[in-house]
Amino acid sequence: MSVEQFSKLSLGEQMVTTRARAARAQTAPLKSSSSYSSSDSSSNPSPSPKVIESLSSGVRYNVAVLDVEAQKRAELALGDNAIGVKYCTRTEEQPNRYIFHIQDDITVAIGGRTITPRCNCGANDEGIACKHIYWIEDHLTSGAPFNKDTVHLTDDGSTVQNVQPVTMLDRMSIEKVSEGLEWVFHDGPDIDPEDVEEEMNNLLSVFEPSGALPFEFENISQSPTLTQRSRKYKEVSDVIIKYAAEDPGLFLTLQSIIGPTFQAHTFIDKINDRIARTFRALDEYIQHGPTDTPIESCDVVTCAAKLRELVHITAEKYQQQMEEDPGSKGVAVRAAACLISILDGVTNRNYDAYANITWGGIAPTDPTQNNLFACLIAPSNASGELFVLDALRGFPQDDVLRNHWEILNNIGDKLVENEAPPKYLASFQNIITSERRKRTTSDAGGSPAKRPMKAMR
16 A cells, blocks of 8 residues: 555545454455555565455555564454454643553463463563563462562563462462452353353343343334333443453453342343233223223233233243252242232133223123133143143242242132133142141141131032
8 A cells, every 4th residue: 555545544434343344354355556566566676575464454464574573563463352442532732642542452371381471462472571461470479478578570570489470370279369359250161252242131131121021122122112211221231232242351240240140030020010011901901992092901812822921931031040040949939929920810800801891892702802711721722731830830849839828729719719620720739739738737736727728629
């Protein structure tokens, strides 16, 4: 590229701003320059060209005039790295002086095949410690039992007080060092940026103001009816996700703060709110019928479909939680409470929802379309699926029954009164039998008697 061409460079649509565009730039054909190939090359003979192509911009650089050390540093700068700009500014003292605060991915390696610490900044290539190695050694030394008055370094900075940094780490352990210095420690495989984006969406969804679940927000984020708060949440979360993908330390810190249990509890809170909204929407429809108002409403069939979906989502979230944190019993109890509240609400609605409507229209006469109980519990299901009960079987029965015995007992009474199908009654009875036996034994020992559930027909 000639000096004249270089002076005409402008930052516009051609500027590479993302890794994706950088990848496309690599594969795009380079534009040739006649002035460079003919005029420049013939009038200014140079050494055999050594060309380095930038992985971020796709620009190719002739670095033949650079010495070996400079070429190495150019390769580091133009290669696959995580160099970025934190921010840039212009100094007040000198308006034409521009300051770029660089964010670089510097790594210091200690131990393994090379005992001497190594840094990838380029300044350590001759074996002399760079500032990053000295910085690491200083922090390791702060936890070592040395006399802090005077600590001796070797001439190349590879040891402190004749002790190799790797020896310090072996003695103190990397876990204790990271804990004591409050550094993030990742004991696992390399972190994939794509996995970070997905996980961060799940983490940050606990703060989403509209009550959307993690897998829903991406679909509704472009909706014209999205609230201003949700739009701002989306903008802020995108920024956080971007930086977390570039900085594994930030990602791991956020992951430890917003742990699986907290995520699960927030998820359950949203499910509970949605259960209440679904039943309210049915009541709204029964009272006013279909309207054009923004108030949420739904008919019996739609309500039943939403409740089935909520049962499925709750059970699925519980299973996921058990895989990530098997010891979180509190999540099991709360998730089971969601399912039980759904079943309780359905058993309270064994009637023709449209029997006394005043808003006109032709109401359905089929019980599976006008009676929520008949729609979800009473009909024979060809697949043998039992609403809510199938999901409850996947929960630790002792914890569920012990914490929700009273409401389950009331539900059992209502199932008998509503003449639920024998198969459904039998399945429900099997679920609560073990707890009933325990309570019967406890009653025999002198504790206050509990109200027995009505006999099942």
